[in-house]
Amino acid sequence: MTKSPRSDQKKAEQPAMRTPPVLPRAAWEAAWQELLVKEKAQTRARDALAAERRRMPWMAVEKAYAFEGPNGKASLLDLFEGRRQLIVYRAFFEPGVFGWPDHACRGCSMVADQVAHVAHLNARDTTLAFASRAPQQDIARLKARMGWEMPWYTITDSFDADFGVDEWHGHNVFIRQGDKLFRTYFINNRGDEAMGNTWSYLDITPLGRQEAWEDSPEGYPQTPPYKWWNWHDSYAAEARPDPQWVAVSDAGEAAFRNRDANGKV
Structure with a gap:
């Protein structure tokens, strides 16, 4: 098979990559350990920021918002599905959005494609x-086509405008105390890039991961990690x-603590 002159020309136009140095194993591991110190500092800083987020003031939700779901009309309280915390992502899938009616917008679809299994959040x-x-029939069609399983509702009032997502995507976080609802956090723009895995979602909630190592206010639910x-x-x-x-997770934790004490991690 002969190469086309066009492909050869395209390769010739690309600048040569200035790659990092190639080192032997010991030197490479030393460079990795140096970077690891900074990465661990970033992890601790992220944990501290999540702890501060858990202490953010709450805002009472006074208005009764209405949605349409696969089973008919739904309130904001219904979206909790009986659980204590709720994260609502405003996805753009509706008339006037690029991709309609076959697809949601490409950015929101990227977000949806990366959602971890919701059972872990539940x-x-x-x-x-x-x-x-978008109407529920279109949402159902889109979810079936794309293989998405998260609950997806139709906004029917000013929810999007009231919570800063009428013209741009974003995650709003809520907590309930009985039937009383409170907004606790909001993230959009590049903040949405980090969403998708279970830990990132839990870290933006008022209760966090609910694990014993977390710095949370007194009385917050906490259980041992991993278990x-x-x-x-x-x-x-x-x-x-x-x-x-x-027992397995206890053994794993003990092994990592031992390695860390010996300076191997």
């Missing part, structure tokens, strides 16, 4: 929901951590 008393202005983890299809069947898994 196990931490947290619901993730998407909301757009609550489960296969996503087993949470409903197992209300308590499996004793065998607890």
Whole structure:
């Protein structure tokens, strides 16, 4: 097969990459350890910021917002699905949006494609929901085509305008105390890039990951780390951590603590 002159010309026009140096194993590991110090500092700073986020003031939600869901009319309280925390991502899928009616906007679709299995959030008393202005029949069609499983509602009033997502995407976070609802956090723009995995979602909630190592206000729910983890299809069947898994995770933690004490991590 002969190469086209066009492809050769395109390669010739590309500037040569200025790659980093190539080092032997010991020198490479020394460079990695040097970077690891900075990465650990960034992790601790992220944890401290999440702790500060958990102490942010709340804003009472006074208005009764209305949505349409797959089962009909729904209130903002209904979106919690009985759980204590709610994260609502405003996705742009509606008339006038690029991609309509076959697709949601490319950016919001990137966000949707990266959503981890919601069972892990649900196990931490947290619901993730998407909301757009498209009719439910179009949302159902889109979800089936793209393989998305998160609950997705239709906005029918001023919810998007009231919570800063009428013209741009964003995540709003809520908590409930009985039937009283409160807005606790909001993130948009490049902040949305970090969303998708279970930990990033939990870190923007008022209760956090709800693990014992976290710096949280007194009385917040907390359990030992790792122990609550489960296969996503087993949470409903197992209300308590499996004793065998607890033993496995304890052994793993002990091994890592030992390695860290010896300066290997």
